[in-house]
Amino acid sequence: MNTRVFPDIDALSRGALDELLRIMADAVRTRGRFAIALSGGRTPEKMYRLWAERERQNAQTPWDKVHLFWGDERYVAKDDPLSNYRMTREALIAQVPIPAANVHRVPGPEDFATPEAAAEAYEADLRKFFGTAPPAFDLQLLGLGVEGHTASLFPGSPAFEEKSRWVMAVEAPAKPPRRLTFTPIVLNQGRNTFFLVAGEDKREIMHALRSEPAGGPSRYPAGRIRPADGVVWYLDKAAIG
Ligand code: 6PG
Numbered sequence: 001m002n003t004r005v006f007p008d009i010d011a012l013s014r015g016a017l018d019e020l021l022r023i024m025a026d027a028v029r030t031r032g033r034f035a036i037a038l039s040g041g042r043t044p045e046k047m048y049r050l051w052a053e054r055e056r057q058n059a060q061t062p063w064d065k066v067h068l069f070w071g072d073e074r075y076v077a078k079d080d081p082l083s084n085y086r087m088t089r090e091a092l093i094a095q096v097p098i099p100a101a102n103v104h105r106v107p108g109p110e111d112f113a114t115p116e117a118a119a120e121a122y123e124a125d126l127r128k129f130f131g132t133a134p135p136a137f138d139l140q141l142l143g144l145g146v147e148g149h150t151a152s153l154f155p156g157s158p159a160f161e162e163k164s165r166w167v168m169a170v171e172a173p174a175k176p177p178r179r180l181t182f183t184p185i186v187l188n189q190g191r192n193t194f195f196l197v198a199g200e201d202k203r204e205i206m207h208a209l210r211s212e213p214a215g216g217p218s219r220y221p222a223g224r225i226r227p228a229d230g231v232v233w234y235l236d237k238a239a240i241g
Helices: 009-031 045-057 084-091 115-130 200-211
Strands: 003-006 034-038 066-070 072-074 139-142 167-171 178-182 193-197 232-236
Touching (some): 009 045, 009 232, 045 084, 066 084, 115 167
Parallel strands (some): 003 232, 034 066, 034 139, 139 193
Antiparallel strands (some): 072 178
16 A cells, blocks of 8 residues: 555645645646546545645646546535535635636536436536546545545445446435445546545544555455556544554
């Protein structure tokens, strides 16, 4: 397991942001744009706020070349307190001059009557952006749930059997249950993948993941995301004990 361990979530957020900005500069230099798949939940919020703060102090992000996507979203309105988009808007998007067209929000109930229709629309947005080849994000951020889920890929998820769709509507054993998620078809294409994991409540699942045989099958969704370019685990001390 390729891990980077930090004393706390502040240091973890700074370390991950430094790498994000390096990867962004490289992507813009080599591909003319930076496509990032953001994660939701609590852990990445501090890094999003730090990114906005850094931009206030020293603007270095070419926002016209940055495209924000979400690896998963709860099927709730964009102003709902449970919306990953809302969290990101308050922490980052509302603070920086990113063109609205570069913010690829996952559609919600205000856009489509069903999560399935919203998933089809988001996939169409991805296909328009990436064309025919599976989307290889320059950077994808992922979290980890206590039972080993990542994005909204929960244990036993049908998304692991999916052969063609890039985005799926799923029913999760979590609040709220109706969600949209990238499938492993997308997540296993990432050029750079960071798992951001912090807090004592993640210690048990981190121990279980680290105890699995390297390269062997994993019992956990997070352990089954294995892009060829590898993943880096950004951990705080509390998460590994
Ligand atoms: C979501 C997330 C999810 C998250 C984990 C960890 O929409 O809930 O994308 O996969 O990353 O649940 O969440 P915390 O960072 O809040 O522990």
